[in-house]
Amino acid sequence: MAVRGAIEVNIESCKGCGVCVANCPVGTIALSRSVNGKGYNYSYMENPEKCTGCTNCAVVCPDTVITVYRVKI
């Protein structure tokens, strides 16, 4: 059964540490070129079609800014 996932990032709370990028097994996440109110390059879904909703990014996020959604299709 195929699954599709998506993440929602609380952009203003993200500190752009990049730990989620390093721990994403499918290369969905990247750091944005634009910055948030604090001047950090926040994380976002660069390749949303690859996301499986595995929750790895949210689990390692030190500031818990990522919420993960998953749906079976």
Add this chain to the structure above:
Amino acid sequence: MNISDIIKPENKVYGKSGLLLDKEMHYCPGCSHGTIHKIIAETIDELDIQEQVIGVSPVGCAVLAYDYIDIDWQEAAHGRAPALATAIKRLYPEKYVFTYQGDGDLASIGTGEIIHTCNRGDSVTIIFVNNAIYGMTGGQMAPTTLEGMKTATTPQGRSHITSGFPMKITEMIALLPGVVYATRQSVDTPAAERKAKRSMIKAFKSQQLKKGTSFIEIVSTCNSGWKMTPVEANIWMRENMFPVFPPGDIKDETGF
């Protein structure tokens, strides 16, 4: 399928624990403290003991932990958290009491308190965040600093001739009969983080047994103090800290 079709409340699989308050943490980007706070919040959430938990946080980066986790907290003088936790546990034996201490606090100024609390075998949980450096004060040498590691006070690298060897507190206290559970974990990868959470749940549950102290060391990073990016710091930790501080259970007499 559009992203808006996936992002719906009924499809949510992971989100912020209700125990973590909305206040943004003051920690540097990528700091392990945030991840460890999250594990504690999720553990308390899972065991459903929010009303029965008292945390003790002494001096260190985590001195403001009361702003982030929605439970009862008590501040302690530098290094004295285990002594205070003993007092709280004896006054309220039905409460779950834990301390949250860094390596500068627990392994340096608080060595006496931690050894004697573990020796008395008070049923409290000690969370020991070991990042091998004094993070809050600007990256000075801590007792756990690795040999050859450069810090503000050891610019040539730590040498055992002048500063001694890295202190293995968890191995030391595991020898004491008052300790029921001693483990060393890390939070650098999702797998390690999930394993650390299981250990945390076991440590809190072991307080019900009233058999002794449970001790969790979490090998963590201080990327500002180490002068690295968060991702580099995690790699450096795996390559350099794990040979000296290998993760795993050192003592487990909980029976579950």
